Amino acid sequence: MNEEQRSVLLKSSPNFPPPKGVxxxxxxxxxxxxxTILKSTVYRIGILAALRSIKTQSVIGLMITASHNRVSDNGVKIADPNGGMLSQFWEPFADSIANASDPHQLVLLIDDFVRKEEISFNGNRAAEVLLGRDTRPSGESLLDAAKEGISSIIGAVSHDMGIVTTPQLHWMVRARNMGLKSTEHDYFQQLLQSYRCLLDLIPDGNKTNKTDRLNDKVLVDGANGVGGDKLEIFSEICDGLLVEVRNSSKGEGILNELVGADFVQKEKVLPVGFGPNDAGKRCASFDGDADRLVYFLVQPGSSRIELVDGDKILSLFALFIKDQLSVIKDEGKAHNSYQARLGIVQTAYANGASTSFLKNLGLDVALTPTGVKFLHEKALEYDIGIYFEANGHGTILFSETVLTWLEDKNREYSSISKDSEEQKAVSRLLAVSKLINQAVGDALSGLLLVEAVLRHTGWSIQKWNELYTDLPSRQLKVKVVDRTSVVTANAETVAVQPAGIQDAIDAQTVKYRHGRCFIRPSGTEDVIRVYAEAATQEEADSLANSVAKIVDQFLGSGSCH
Structure with a gap:
């Protein structure tokens, strides 16, 4: 950095002192x-975003949100040029500047990083950052801090995209860097056109008349956040979607309080605003920033729900895409040797019944460590990669190779077999690639794809939910002195340290029908997480408790819950 740049940073950073003791x-x-303690952090991540833009010579995104956390929390994260998460190689730099004790240390760290990464301030393109925030009251002042951080890098510019969902901002960054139109209007138009295309291609036998559709709307819990608001806007321009949004940010409810996908998935109880009159209806829930989606069924006479989670969403999508590929593949054997490779990516937390169901379909199922960044990276290895976590975060990735193949097939069929089943299958897959958000999990686009696939198959939510029956499971946390004592392998399914602990776990697991259990260290707190499955809930609980005791014996923990 030159002296002018150092001077600007030293002048602006004292306005954002870091919180003490954090x-x-x-x-x-x-x-x-x-x-209340995030202004300094957001200011500094604004600096990082500008530097990342200079380094990559691309548009970067900065989103202010705490997703499914309580309303008093907030957060900040970066969207990389492809719309995905910040490169893992830059995470240590984010940590170091966020925790710098004073302006001089901050500038020293930045200067050192700029030299190490060979970031040139003399490039042809100035830094450019897209900014977004959710509906949290704290968002506006934190956005101002981000703008200050960005502008403290000479020549950097920011564009405020307003109140948006996290997936919208990621989509905008990806679109901008692909040279495509990237406003919220463009986002809605792409969803609208691809959704309508899928509806137009529904088999004649499964098309419903207007009266039937009026009785088949989806009830959506918006978590009192931004997602419900955006869905309402979309439904106004899309006459092919009938929704009733409850718990929008315009109501009296509090963001994520007893509502939202995280609450519904973890607690398996009704969110506020839903009751006995909704029994049998198709219900869905977004989280606070609309990057998670789960469906559920209201149980008659009970506050409990039947959850249709991310594993079931993944299974629905996998079935649909596999069916479309099989139509194209069968026709193309004689003159086209290319066969798209479809892959499914899960973590060890995926219910064992879902994994068995997918493998029985003949699909390639891969496991990764817990975390979206691992799932996304693995999904990129396939021509079409589908990943979802049980919590409802996931998407479908289409490689450039498979998209080119589909476009070629579409032109071929248009000239020789227009409106054939083969061409319809190709058109459906192309529409899915535009409907689904390939940058990140997106509750809005995910809901639209679920609705389109259910219409295509003619299935009710009940029939969808009957694809397989989840094995009962139990999760526990065991407090330990040092969580790093546990080292795992094979996508966190095997504990290789401390020596002997996996043998003890295996000895317990074999005692239970359909038993499966693994442990892994938390990424944020000194606890070891225990996950267990078995044929009955009583057995799953017993297995989890037995393994928690093993962890306690090996690691000298304090308690489990």
Missing amino acids: RLSYGTAGFREDA
Whole structure:
């Protein structure tokens, strides 16, 4: 950095002193904390975003959100040029500048990083950052801090995209860097056109008349956040979607309080605003920033729900895409040797019944360590890669190779077999590639794809939910002195340290029908997480408790819950 740049940073950074006695760490969700202590962090991540833009010569995104956290929290995270998460190689730099004790140390760290990364301030393109925030009251002042950080890098510019969902901002960054139109209007138009295309291609036998559709709307819990608001806007321009949004940010409810996908998935109880009159209806829930989606069924006479989670969403999408590929593949054997490779990516937390179901379909199922960054990276290895976590975060990735192949096939069929089943299958897959958000999990686009596939198959939510029956499971946390004592392998399914602990776990697991159990260290707190499955809930609970005791014996923990 030159002296002018150092001077600008030294002048602006004293306005954003770091909180005392707090150490922050950049993870999958970026930084998240109580909003009152985040101004310094957001200012500094604004600097990082500008530097990342210079380094990559691309547009970068900065989103202010704490997703499904309580309303008093907030956070900040970066969207890389492809719309994905910040490169893992830059996470240590994010940690170091967020925790710098004073302006001089901050500038020293930045200067050192700029030299190490060979970031040139004399490039042809100035830094450019897209900014977004959710509906949290703290968002506006934190956005101002981000702008200050960005502008403290000479020549850097920011564009405020307003109140948006996290997936919208990621989509905008990806589109901008692909040279495509990238406003919220463009986002809605792409969803609208691809969704309508899928509806137009529904088999005649499964098309419903207008009266039937009026009785088949989807009830959506918006978590009192931004996602419900955006869905309402979309439904106004899309006459092919009938929704009733409850718990929008315009109501009296509090963001994520007893509502939202995280609450519904973990607690398996009704969110506020839903009751006995909704029994049998198709219900869905977004989280606070709309990057998670789960469906559910209201149980008659009970506050409990039947959850249709991310594993079931993945299974629905996998079936649909596999069916379309099989039509194209069969026709193309004689003159086209290319066969798209479809892959499914899960973590060990995926219910064992879902994994068995997918493998029985003949699909390639891969496991990765817990974390979206691992799932996304693995999914990129396939022509079409589908990943979802049980919590409802996931998407479908289409390689450039498979998209080119589909476009070629579409032109071929248009000239020789227009409106054939083969061409319809190709058109459906192309529409899915535009409907689904390939940058990141997106509750809005995911909901549209679920609705389109259900219409295509003619299935009710009940029939969808009957694809397989989840094995009962139990998760526990065991407090330990040092979580790093546990080292795992094979996508966190095997504990290789401390010596002997996996043998003890295996000895317990074999006692239970359909038993499966693994342990892994938390990424954020000194606890070891225990996950267990078995044929009955009583057995799953017993297995989890037995393994928690093993962890306690090996690691000298304090308690489990």
